[in-house]
Amino acid sequence: xxxxxxxxxxxxxxxxxxxxxxxxxxxxxxxxxxxxxxxxxxxxxxxxxxxxxxxxxxxxxxxxxxxxxxxxxxxxxxxxxxxxxxxxxxxxxxxxxxxxxxxxxxxxxxxxxxxxxxxxxxxxxxxxxxxxxxxxxxxxxxxxxxxxxxxxxxxxxxxxxxxxxxxxxxxxxxxxxxxxxxxxxxxxxxxxxxx
Numbered sequence: 797x798x799x800x801x802x803x804x805x806x807x808x809x810x811x812x813x814x815x816x817x818x819x820x821x822x823x824x825x826x827x828x829x830x831x832x833x834x835x836x837x838x839x840x841x842x843x844x845x846x847x848x849x850x851x852x853x854x855x856x857x858x859x860x861x862x863x864x865x866x867x868x869x870x871x872x873x874x875x876x877x878x879x880x881x882x883x884x885x886x887x888x889x890x891x892x893x894x895x896x897x898x899x900x901x902x903x904x905x906x907x908x909x910x911x912x913x914x915x916x917x918x919x920x921x922x923x924x925x926x927x928x929x930x931x932x933x934x935x936x937x938x939x940x941x942x943x944x945x946x947x948x949x950x951x952x953x954x955x956x957x958x959x960x961x962x963x964x965x966x967x968x969x970x971x972x973x974x975x976x977x978x979x980x981x982x983x984x985x986x987x988x989x990x991x
Contacts, residue, residue, distance in 0.1 A: 876903040
């Protein structure tokens with residue numbers, strides 16, 4: 797019994813060191829798993845943003861066909877929308893897709909301004925239905941982007957905070973880019989009824 801007591805007293809510091817090491821390892825594994833979870837959530841949320849973009853792109857040909865029937869002379873806007881859709885399809889990264897989506901938003905804004913200049917188009921039930929669908933889609937895109945940015949903020953905060961910043965660099969976890977609106981998209985389309 798005395799021998800056991802002596803053994804524990806002599807090795808107590810090693811038991812404490814071992815306990816601390818085990819706790820640090822468990823904490824590190826937990827943080828690593830947290831980084832994996834956060835990255836997967838961001839990836840899944842970006843997929844939701846892209847789902848809404850796809851919904852928008854599915855509506856665009858119908859809106860364009862409706863507007864073309866009344867305002868056929870506005871070919872530049874139709875070309876810009878087609879180019880933006882092509883650019884989106886060819887984008888490989890999230891940032892390239894976000895840029896292409898912003899280009900689509902800008903072209904759609906110009907299309908809607910053109911449509912306002914054609915009262916016949918405004919009175920078309922098909923056009924109004926398509927615009928309501930597009931507005932709903934734009935709202936969904938905004939919500940999904942906001943959720944995406946919230947998840948990115950959570951990961952980026954973890955990556956920057958000490959001591960998790962050390963683990964993030966060890967595990968190769970980097971900050972993710974926020975979805976940001978380009979300067980072009982911040983410009984409000986000009987509505988001019990003087991024509």
